[in-house]
Amino acid sequence: MHWSFYIVAGLTIGSAIAAMSLRNIVHCALLLTITFAGLALLYLQLNAQFIALAQILIYIGAVAILIVFAILLTRGSDAAPASTRPLRGIACGVVIAIAAFATLARAIGSSAAIRQTSPAAQTATVRQIGQELMKNYIVPLEIVALLLTAALIGAAVIALQERRRSE
């Protein structure tokens, strides 16, 4: 494997661990952004150029900003962290996560897919993706459009309601 894969993978996993374990929640959100960027680099290594750019645009450019806005709107600017869980709770969570990882790693190690030879690199050009979207995946496209509209209106209504009821 190319050495850049190890660096990017290490960065991604490291920032994911830090994002889930830091006290300061805004730092967690910024480290999540670095995780998304690391994932975008991994997609670029996998020849999925459109997905990498869409990942940056949507996750870093929209979801991360949403998370940051929600942090601001629910904490103000006070930096006092709440009380943490007792150690027993943290240990249970870590044990469950390690068990999940062990199960997945064992499944990966014993699968046949990783031992086959892979075909040559195939780039998914934007033109091909567009044609697939318009020919074979047109119904999911329309459904996702409906879903996004419903989510947008729903989120606006949910976040808006309190203000109208209080006045």
Next chain:
Amino acid sequence: MISILLSIIPIIAVFPLLFAITTLLERKGLGRIQNRYGPNRVGPYGLLQPIADGIKMLIKEDIVPRSADWVVHFLAPIALLVPVLLSFSVLPLGRNMAAIDLDGGLLFFFAVGAATELAVFMAGWSSRNKYSLLGAMRAIAQMISYEVPLVLSAIPVVMLTGTLSLTTIVNQQAQFVHGIGSWNLFTPWGLAGAALFLVAATAESNRTPFDIPEAESEIIAGYLTEYSGFKYALFFLGEYLGLFALSSLGVTLFLGGWSAPLVFLDWFPSWGWFFLKLFAMIAFFIWTRGTLPRLRSDQLLRFSWKFMLPMCLINLLVAGLWQYSTTWAVPGAPLLRWVICLVLIAVPYVALARVIEPKVSKRVYRYAA
């Protein structure tokens, strides 16, 4: 390796130099619009002013507030500058002169443009200052509201060119029809699209009339309040480079990139044409800065969502109609296409503007007798 360096070094050398020239041009230009000289003390006609500004920024003390989060405070200007510099790499600055010819070049540009908003938040939040935070939230709200018209006004270009690759978009506009270049500006949807793109670009780079986040008379200096010295210079550089990147994208999408307008002007080097058009856009931005008053935050958001978004969607429809109408065999078809498309754009423009303007009474002028 050499070819990589050869593509990167001109960008890093030319655009900050352009930034220095633009700061001087802007101050002189604004001064003249406001009926005064700009800076004229340093060097003949004030031409060495950028050097004086640079020295001042470098030797200023770098103050970080004690309760500020210094890691995030330090990283915010860098997080602003790096995506903006990245976005220059897909722009075709001349014939065969794009640093990278990505298949999804336009998407790359918008993706790294969206990443700059997080830097604004980092700057505002890490300063631990109520006004910085408020300024940062207003700046982010403005930037994400205007990102939608920005992308939507670029979509007709993609639709009619059939590709996201910026070099292909410019190559298609570089063909000459009857001796005139077939720029996207010379089509009705291109005209409306260029106007919408220009307005959205002004708002994305926080220029007047949309510069609430950084105006001195508003909210101290917004998210830049606690920055001084070199970090402020980096923010300034990042903001101007963002302006250049968006102007260059506008030139690429609508004004034909590096192509000449008329076929007999083709001897002028392609990068020369590109920079001439870039200068024209910069001059336009300086002109609007000196002329137009500032919009309030709620006026600006209402303008984006209630006017620009419907106009961008109508522009998309008109672009589709324009493409479909190339198959008409009616005599006088070119003029008919133009008239129909222009009417389809102009009528909603007037109607929307009438509908969303607040009811203000007619202004009464009373002069001293």
Next chain:
Amino acid sequence: MSNPLAHYLIVSAALFSIGLAGALIRRNAILVLIGIELMLNAANLNFIAFWRYGKNPQALAGVMFVIFSIAVAAAEAAVGLALIIAIYRHYKTTQVDKLDQMRG
């Protein structure tokens, strides 16, 4: 290995379990949502890795699925965060431990 697929799958499994750990351990509702986003991203990485190194990459199935998955994840994050904001307005807290009653 004749196939670098295993490396990407291990990274994806690690990200998934880190997201799972975060969603289980942390008390702040926003951090739970961040964990969920990490899990979704791990699944996307899985899809792209299998598209690249599996059979039949011409069908673009992995890429298509990830496009829709990203769209759905973004919509879900938006609605989830709106819910968290609304809950905060009512209960003045974002700790999931304190949200233990069915009536408001």
